[in-house]
Amino acid sequence: MNEARRGLPDLGIGVGLRVPHYKRLFAERPPIDFVEIISENFMAVGGKPRHHLERALATYRVVQHGVSLGIGGPEEPGRAYLERLRELVRQTQTPWVSDHFCWCGAGGAHLHDLLPLPFTRNLVQTIADRARRLEDFLGVPFALENASSYLTYRSSVLAEWEFIAEIAERADIGILFDVNNVFVTAYNHGLDPIQFVESVPPERIVQIHLAGHTNLGTHIIDTHDAHVIEPVWDLYRLTLERTGPVSTLIEWDDQIPELEVLFAEVERARRERDRALAARLTGTSSLDAPAREGVRKAARARPQAVAARHGWTQGGPREPVTSA
């Protein structure tokens, strides 16, 4: 399979559809290449979530991204969840649907987290089988995203990039490549972020995620609550130099800023993308050896100031219940 992006379209630079922006987005309808919705936020069948989804569909190209599949968990994803997901896919006409390389719970408990997987051959097979069946069931191309992680297992026998690549190849699915997660994981586990980017099969990457994070010194939490940091922009360009143009999404789920700030981040992404694609055209790279070493060094560094701990939720705040 050598076709770029599995033949899926490049939608440009999009943003995550988040509750604090609804009012202005639906009133002012600013031009946005595409919006990404968190599937679970719209799987309820009525009321405001449905109303706002219909408005989003009438205004923007919508792509679906999930956070609850738990494809690598001890149990198969639940049938009721999958059927509702399929209904939503039909409603949104999303060009692809994605979730994460992770597990979300065990023994019937749902922990609402993207828990890291042991990178074993057994799980490669399990996840590839499930992903293949899921893509058939949903009827649209399916992709999995590399998640940020804060722990690693002694039982892992593959590098994360090998694990991802092997599953994508065996299942013949796409990769949603989160460049910020590459940096977070590299920082947390002492990995080489450049090697990570350069080891993922570029033709499998159907979408890219960019976000900010919270550096606690001892580790980084993937909070999606800040600007994308410079080393992540570098990794983004490096990724695009390998893939060519790929739909890119800015995620901002906590401490959500005004639209102007978000749109400025979109414009920054556009400039970085243009720079990367220009380098690709000439067969060069925007990252010379010192720049690459700079990214590696950032992933090894300890910051002077660290942020405070706080909780956060994938996909931002839920729709508030409006009482009358």
Next chain:
Amino acid sequence: MSDEAALQTRIAAFLRRRRDLATDDEARRFAETHLTGSARLSPVEQLEIYREQFYLRHTASLVEDFPGVGGILGQADWDRLVWDFLATSAPTSYDLAELGAGLADFAGTRDWLPERDLVVEMARFEYAHLEVFAAPDSAPLDPAKLAAVPEDAWERARLQPDTGLRLLALEYPVVELRTRLIQARDDGTDAPPLPAPKRVFLAVHRRNLGVFHDELEPDAFVLLEHVARGEPLGLACESAARDTGVSVESLGAKLERWFAEWSGRGYVVDVVLNAT
């Protein structure tokens, strides 16, 4: 069970423990056996990151969903209640809005809980908001269909309730209390005094995308409960008369007004005539 599944099952159990795993010898031994640690964190510190996030994420969700319960209890008792709840009752749905589905029942079993009856009722009331908020949309009652119902068919007609309707008979005036507790929280002022018991009959209902809580007359509430259970109108009136001690004739005299109110507010969305 595969090795991976066994590992995940044990981790899931550790993540729901209340105390810091770094102070838990069993967790430390487990982590050292199965996790690598990093240059900056020990294995158990890595595991603790996920446990802390589990509690931060879920307590934040419950704070958002149950401001009235939190306001009644104050920080210390609220923390104790929700941490006990999360450690005892694992979340089972992908939907965080369903996280508090069992909170009222759970609170009812906590002997130490101050103002327990009021807390339980407030939790029921607040969860009803969540249930109706995203319930399936219903088409409004069709006036033409209503007009076509023969006069002699009403007795066996079943009224279809809106999926976004919950009926609550409560022992405390929770509506006003909740409003005042949220106001005090937002203003940073002292919580208002807690009210004395007072029976209230509420319809929590979503309309125009907002959630309303309408106070109903007691006999109207009882009749609507029977209607909502699917009883034909004639039988529902008899059941309500039996439950309230009010005569069927007296209920019947008010029925037209009540029905107009219920259909106007959208409590009733269809009339089904296939009952025998």
